[in-house]
Amino acid sequence: MAKGKLEVLLVDANGIKDRERQLLGCLFCLNPCNEIKMCPYVVIHYGDQETTSRVADRKKGEGKKLEWNETFTFDAEYNPGVEDQPYKLVLQIFDKHKISENNLVGETTIYIKDVMSLGAEKGEAELRTQKYRVVLPDNTYSGEISVGVTFTLDV
Numbered sequence: 001m002a003k004g005k006l007e008v009l010l011v012d013a014n015g016i017k018d019r020e021r022q023l024l025g026c027l028f029c030l031n032p033c034n035e036i037k038m039c040p041y042v043v044i045h046y047g048d049q050e051t052t053s054r055v056a057d058r059k060k061g062e063g064k065k066l067e068w069n070e071t072f073t074f075d076a077e078y079n080p081g082v083e084d085q086p087y088k089l090v091l092q093i094f095d096k097h098k099i100s101e102n103n104l105v106g107e108t109t110i111y112i113k114d115v116m117s118l119g120a121e122k123g124e125a126e127l128r129t130q131k132y133r134v135v136l137p138d139n140t141y142s143g144e145i146s147v148g149v150t151f152t153l154d155v
Helices: 113-122
Strands: 001-016 039-048 049-052 066-078 087-097 103-111 124-135 141-153
Touching: 001 039, 001 087, 001 113, 001 124, 039 066, 049 066, 066 087, 066 113, 103 141, 113 124, 113 141
Parallel strands: none
Antiparallel strands: 001 066, 001 141, 039 049, 039 087, 087 103, 103 124, 124 141
């Protein structure tokens, strides 16, 4: 068994649409359509660990591009003999509401078994920042989120 740190770099997202925002705007926040601004944040799950990002910044001049540039660290174990261990990260994107409960906009699953296996063998392995499609609650796709992952073995 190899113990180490799993570092997740949450970079940005583009083209993500909140399906609950109607033509009249956000009915949960009473936000009229001319002021629609989704306030997205990400909850990252790894096994039984969970962490939450801050609300994303909007990149000026780039429309619907959202930016986080945050890094999160999880305690991780790689045990090649255990087949049913879920080597995956689940990133859930939520829209923060002022009045009502925040709603799930979409999610992405990143399978990390290979990067953890290589990191256990070599001491460190990286899954460079890349774009992952966002799956909406109705199982359609909308936009993408950029994430990088590094697994570093504890010495």
